[in-house]
Structure formats: C-alpha cells, structure tokens
Amino acid sequence: MELFKNTNYDFLGKKWPFIILSLILTAAGLVSLAFRGGPRYGIDFRGGALVTVAFAQRPPVDKVRAALAGKLPVEVQEQFGKPNDIIGTDVRDDKALAVATKTIVDSLMTTFGGDSGGKYNINAQGADALGNQLRDPLAAASVAMSDQQLHDLAANIMSYRKNHGGVIKSLDELSSVPGVTAPILNVIKQVCYPSPVAFVGTEVVGPKIGAELQRKAILAVLYALGGMLVYIAFRFEWIYGVAAVIAVFHDTIITIGLFSLFDKEISLTVVAALLTLVGYSMNDTIVTFDRVRENLKILRRESLEPIVNLSVNQTLSRTVLTSGLTLLTALALFLFGGSVLNGFSFALVCGIIVGTYSSVFVASPILIFWHNLAEGRERQRRGPAPAGRSPVSDKGVKAVKPVKTAK
Numbered sequence: 001m002e003l004f005k006n007t008n009y010d011f012l013g014k015k016w017p018f019i020i021l022s023l024i025l026t027a028a029g030l031v032s033l034a035f036r037g038g039p040r041y042g043i044d045f046r047g048g049a050l051v052t053v054a055f056a057q058r059p060p061v062d063k064v065r066a067a068l069a070g071k072l073p074v075e076v077q078e079q080f081g082k083p084n085d086i087i088g089t090d091v092r093d094d095k096a097l098a099v100a101t102k103t104i105v106d107s108l109m110t111t112f113g114g115d116s117g118g119k120y121n122i123n124a125q126g127a128d129a130l131g132n133q134l135r136d137p138l139a140a141a142s143v144a145m146s147d148q149q150l151h152d153l154a155a156n157i158m159s160y161r162k163n164h165g166g167v168i169k170s171l172d173e174l175s176s177v178p179g180v181t182a183p184i185l186n187v188i189k190q191v192c193y194p195s196p197v198a199f200v201g202t203e204v205v206g207p208k209i210g211a212e213l214q215r216k217a218i219l220a221v222l223y224a225l226g227g228m229l230v231y232i233a234f235r236f237e238w239i240y241g242v243a244a245v246i247a248v249f250h251d252t253i254i255t256i257g258l259f260s261l262f263d264k265e266i267s268l269t270v271v272a273a274l275l276t277l278v279g280y281s282m283n284d285t286i287v288t289f290d291r292v293r294e295n296l297k298i299l300r301r302e303s304l305e306p307i308v309n310l311s312v313n314q315t316l317s318r319t320v321l322t323s324g325l326t327l328l329t330a331l332a333l334f335l336f337g338g339s340v341l342n343g344f345s346f347a348l349v350c351g352i353i354v355g356t357y358s359s360v361f362v363a364s365p366i367l368i369f370w371h372n373l374a375e376g377r378e379r380q381r382r383g384p385a386p387a388g389r390s391p392v393s394d395k396g397v398k399a400v401k402p403v404k405t406a407k
Contacts, residue, residue: 007313011360012305012368018361022250025354029257036260043075045214049097050203051104054123054166056196059112061338067111071103075265088337097202105199110250112197120191123167123198125156130192137191143183155180166200217271221252236289239370244285249365251281251355258350266342273347280326281355283318285363291315292367304371308364323356 032040043050064075113121120133138145145153160177161168171189174180180188225245232241253364254273259266291311299307330352333345 005318006032009313009316011312012309012364015361015365016334018357022254022354022358022362025254025257028252029260032257032260039256039260039266040263041214042265042270045172045217045266048204049100051101052166052200053104053108053201054198054200055112056169056194063111064108067105067108069109070113072100072105074104083299097204101199101202105197108197109195113195116193116195119193121195122157122192123161123195124172124187127151127158130154130157133191134187137187138184141183143187143188148154153184156180161198161248166284167196167198168194169196170194198206213268217268220271221274221278225249227276228282228399232286232289233284239367240289243363243366243370244282244289246286248278249357251277251351251361254354255347255350256326259347262346264346267343269344272345273344273351277347277351277355280352281358284323284355285359287318287368288312288315288359288364305368308368310358311363319356319359323352327352349404350405 061076066072068076098334102356122130131150131183134154135150138150156177156179157168157174160174168174171185171192174187174188177181220274227246228248229241229245234243253297255274255277256266259270288308288311291314292308295302295307295311295314296304298312330348333341334349337345356378
C-alpha cells in the first residue's frame, strides 16, 4: 500500500525548525533533570517496599489514593487486568514496614471494608488463625473434626483464596473447596465474613538492588546502541552508524527529559519502552539510509543532499504507515491502559513522534554535514578541478560512498 506517489517535498530544506525544536526540548529536559537532581525513579530503582492489596470489586484508583492521603507517602499502581493494586512506599526496615503495612490495610478497611458485624474476616489472616476461629463453633455444631482435618480444611480455604486473586468475594464460593460440606459452610457463614479488601503480601527492594537495577538499565541501553553502531558501520560506513546513534541518543534524551518535565516516574517498564524505542528509531533510520545507498549507486553524478531528499520521499509512505499505526496503538494504551501502563505508553508516544522526525531532520543532516566536510577536505587536497568538470561529478560518490555491499 502506497499513500504517497512521486512526492518531491524538500524535507532537508525545512530541517532548521526541527533542529531548533530538538535543541529547545533537549535543553529544557536537561535543565529540569538538573533542577530535580535527576530522573524520578520508581521504587524498583530507588528501593522501598511494595504492598499488594486485593479488592472484591476494585474501586477507582483515585479513591484508593484518597483513602491513604495524609497517612504516609505512598504511590498507588493499578495492575491492569488484575484485581490487585500495588502500593509503594519508601519504607525499608522491618519495623517501619510493619507499621506502614498496618496503616495501609487499616485505612483501606475503614474506607472499603464494610460492616463486619463482629465476625471474623476470612480475608484477613492465614490458615492457623482461621482454624482457631472455627474449632469451637464446629464442635458446638456437632461437626467432629480432628486437629489435622481442621488444619487441612483451613489450608484448603486459604489456597482457594490465594488462587482467586487473594480475596474471597462470597462465602458461597467455598462450597467448591475440598472438605467444605454443607454443615461446615453453615458454621463458616455464622463465624466469618468476607471483607471486600484484603492484604496480599509485601515485597522489599533494597537500595543496593535498586542501584544495581539502575546500572543494568543504563548498560542495557548503551549495549543496544553499541551493537547497532557496529552493525551499521559494517553494513554501510561508520559515519552512517554515528549519525544513527546520535539520532537515537537524541530521541532517548528528549524522552527522558519529557518525563522530568511532566514529573513522571521512570520504572522498569519505562526502561523496556526506551529499549523498544532504540530499536524502532534505529530501524526507521536504517530504512532511509538503505534507500540512500541504493540511490547513490543509480544517481552517481548527483550530490548527496538531493539524493537524501529523494530517498526520504520514496520511503514516506512506509514511514507514515508504520509510525502512524504504531502511534495510534501507543495512544490507545496511554488513554485507556490505566496508571500501570501510563509511563510505558507515554514513553512510546513521545519516542515515536521524536524518533520519526529525527531520522529525517537529525540523522540525515549529520550525514550531509560530514559529506560536505569530507568533500571540502578532498577538494583542498586535490586543488582546483580542471575546467569544464564539476568537482563532485569528477569524484562521483567515492568520498561518501556508503557502500559495503551487504552479504
């Protein structure tokens, strides 16, 4: 499918507005990062605790944040497609974590827990506590059970709760649990009630682990860039690789700067998005450069800038189709994906837009600048061209020939 046929837009003639825009965005992002002391890392990078809670019917995440507002500094992350929310806190030591967890659970129970009627919350604790609650009522109801049978019954109920998102929504569900007979279920209904909110567990990320994750994330991006530089240098010439890598650095720096300007958190999912953008932007640049190489073979007497313009026009349909459709998908994630995917989708939206124009207005001008610089040096070395012969035509594309035929 070809949207544009025989276009002849002067893209490189309009490069300066985009270059100026890139300089402004880069400067604004770097100033914001310097002012804030660096990016705002998530708990998985800076260290802290993640408290997971489950809801029978998940309330809006804004209500969860409102219930915890003023109690302690937390970050609420909604898990898309799951009944659980993850609440992050900077607390690291065990005593403070226990206090923070109790504060979180008590606050959510007060807001969403409902009326217990003096009954035991079956979503609150483990198998031993449930067994102790049921022992005497079962004996009073003439349901004979040994200690082992009672322990197995409570363990089966807790296993069912764990396998169903960490929360039992209705006690009637327990009729399918092994060992729960009708008399036992009646006793459970008399003694217990299912709270619509339950504490699932905690996960602690130490500051050393967070620092290690930061280091590995940075190395992952640098290794990806280095590998692509080597590939492009082998496939074309080294200046093509340098131009492409500078363009990708440009995309990454601007995207991270926008995260700082909009006060968004950088988590592991955002790093995954940045690595995706590195590959996406590089692929877009390589497609353009590959067409430049083909046209250099055909139009050997043309200067480089018209050839680059021609190549961009020839790949315009492909660029609009691939970038446009990918951008629509990223926008859908950003608008409807919830808070968990917000950082990931924001990075994709920004990176796709910036990466698409950088392939034309950043990578290509770098290539032309180096070509002109090399040509000027070659002209000085060789002296004035003979009359009636163009220096560029005489030299053809030898000085800028990006051809190392692909194997």
